[in-house]
Amino acid sequence: MFDSLQPPQVPDAELKKFALSHFGLRGTWHRLEGERDQNFRVTEADGKTWVFKVGNAHEQADIFDAQLRALQHIARVDLGLPVPRVRHSLAGTRIATLTHAGSSHSVMVLSYLTGTIIGDKVLSAEKLRELGNMLARLGRGLRGFVDGAPASRQLAWDHRQLPHLLDHLHVLPLGGQVQAKTVIEDFCRTILPKLETLRSQIIHGDVHPFNTLMDGNEISGIIDFGDMIHGTLIQDLANAIADYIQPGADNASIMFELIRGYCSVTPLEEDEVEMLLPLIETRLLMTPLLLQLRAQGGAAEHGYLTDFSERAFPLLKELQGPNRQKLIATLRRAAAFPSTLPPPKQSMPELLARRHAVLGERLQLFYDTPLHIVSGEGVWLRASDGRRYLDCYNNVPHVGHSHPYVVEAIARQMRKLNTNTRYMTDESILFAERLTKTMDKSLNRVVFVNSGSEANDVAWRMAKAYTSRSGGLAMEFAYHGITDATDAFSPSNALAHWSAPHIRLVPPPDDYRGPFKRGEAGLAERYAGLADQPISDLANSSHGVAAAMIDSAFMTNGMLDAPAGYLQTVVEKVRKVGGLFIADEVQSGFGRMGTAMWGHRHHGVVPDFVTIGKPAGNGHPIGAVITRAEILDHFSAAVPIFSTFGGNNVSCAAGMAVLDVIRDENLINNARITGTYLRDLLRALMTKHSLIGDVRGVGLAIGVELVRDRRTLEPATAETQRVANLVRDEGVLIGTEGLHGNILKIRPPIVLKPEQAELVASAVDRALQRL
Secondary structure, rough: OOOOOOOOOOHHHHHHHHHHHHHHOEEEEEEOOOOEEEEEEEEEEEEEEEEEEEOOOOOOOHHHHHOOOOOHHHHHHOOOOOOOOOOOOOOOOOEEEOOOOOOOOEEEEEOOOEEEOOOOOOOOOOHHHHHHHHHHHHHHHHHHOOOOOHHOOOOOOOHHHHHHHHEEEEEEOOHHHHHHHHHHHHHHHHHHHHHHOOOEEEEOOOOOOOOOEEEOOOOEEEEOOOOOOEHHHHHHHHHHHHHHHOOOOOOHHHHHHHHHHHHHHOOHHHHHHHHHHHHHHHHHHHHHHHHHHHHHOOOOOHHHHHHHHHOOOOOHHHHHHOHHHHHHHHHHHHOOOOOOOOOOOOOHHHHHHHHHHHOOOOOOOOOOOOOOEEEEEEOEEEEEEOOOEEEOOOOOOOOOEEOOOHHHHHHHHHHHHOOOOOOOOOHHHHHHHHHHHOOOOOOOEEEEEEOHHHHHHHHHHHHHHOOOOOEEEEEEEOOOOHHHHHHHHOOOHHHHOOOOOOOEEOHHHHHHHHOOOOOOHHHHHHHOOOHHHHHHHOOOOOOOOOEEEEEOOOOOOOOOOOOOOHHHHHHHHHHHOOOOOEEEEEOOOOOOOOOOHHHHHHOOOOOOOOEOOOOHHHHOOOEEEEOHHHHHHHHHHHHHHHHOOOOOHHHHHHHHHHHHHHHHOHHHHHHHHHHHHHHHHHHHHHHOOEOOOOOEOOOOEEEEEEEEEEOOEEEEEOOOHHHHHHHHHOOOOEEEEOOOOEEEEEEEOOEEEEEEEHHHHHHHHHHHHHO
């Protein structure tokens, strides 16, 4: 593996004769440096210049042919990439064979690229980025190239050959042997096994300053594909960085710009960034090692390799010095990852102290012992201790945590454009069109905002403007947002302090705890009748009825399954006194109820406004008001409406991706099937646990009401809080809800599957047994 480093020594006269007879090449010859090959620049009479390359006899002909085929492949996929072009022999072949002194040498002729080698030139930040960009383009140009020769090649400069170099450390200066042994052994133990998990393909392998050309102020070419191997993409970048940094230079900046340029074409994966510095360090060590081995084999000194060798240990000292962690942070930042590595593990009291110091002590946390969540995937969340929890509470990641389709849609759009709706762009129009197609034809105008609270706020303003009234109706213990306007519609925010003279509250259609019980006749009309007095009182006040705002799932009232026809009747009553209906679909929409895309459709109602928020972007902030044209026109004629980030391209891309996933994964049907199955499982527990008073809901909005006595319905408030914590200990996350805080709230991402529903029911069962 090491004795193949000496270049051939074929006499010039013999080479010139061969060039003429096999390639028709004659002209002025000039010797070029080569580590393993014998190279010449040949300028013909017409001014065309070529590189005449005589391969090392130890190299197989298929290695040289692979290089030429790679260049032809690049020419097809990226014609503008400045790499050499192939000149065929007079016989039409890419390679001719020269026999000298009993050895066969592969000969090839390539176009000579203009410019001079970069060598020791100091490159500006701009040029370093350009070089990184070109290196990534080179990798992309080679991406589809397949050849068996580089894949099976045993090349000394390949990091995967480092175990073989451990036997030759004695050739290094005595002071460097121990350091080299430590670095290489650590690499072989911790990094080498991981290389097999990274993106791999055929790579150039040797883009250093003496293989890269500049013509004036432009990088004009990458040459010498002699080290081409099948390796990891990150090796190409690591090798280039190792060869461009210099002792005493601002090497952090050099690395930063090269990586930035590379990532502008090919973003790095986090595992690749993690291995970058060890690959750089070992590349530095390979130079003095291989140079000494060459010398032992009788090879003459090679100019730039000698320079690289002399700077290896000074650079290694820098990289392993006290600023190493800062350097790692720089590499991560250049690759668009957080610059700070995860902090060392801290105890929960330490984390709570940090949180309180910056977020205040009143910001609510779930569970008696809070969870430190670090990642999520699908219906699962992972805590800092590595334990997974089945997430049956979060409705924000509506189609699952970190859904790859949504994540990629966000990233792709962010790389392309993100601006506001005062410019003409495609995404906001497309998303608005897709939203309106899911609703009644009358709901044909969309106003984008950033959240559900804002959507409800804007809908309320529009309703007041359209009706010239200022009174609103909401459910008792409702929640509709945190703005000043929506807080008035949200007595659940702080019931003891709630006061809103312009709002009247309607008793919820609770056929378990309310005055009319499940199974009785005329439930819809009887519960709707409870709205008569609040509506009449408000209509006869100075405020009048502008709108009723209702969550179709009655989520804060305990995930009620309202009697069929109830909401229709209430809305008719509101409209009879001139009011409008705002359907708050933040929690009930996007198929959660399992019977339709929207909760209002489940109830057979056409609202005047539909408001959406949290789930629309699967966690990416977006909200919207969908209303009738005449309402929007009336409002916007008097009040200009604009939200800087409402309807931005990235949020709209996320929203369209969510709609795609709901359609493609048939999630509305999944919410119906899984929700029904989970309620059945939970109802089956009622024979075993008398604490369960009721199981209800629609789709994947499920409430389990706990009572101390099924006859008196005494709320089991303290027990409910305890059960939620015990279920958490079982590895399932649920919440609590309701006026009395005695309802277990189960509201998972709608990708929850029946087999996972069984885990939920089992966890509730075990928690109740432990109570």
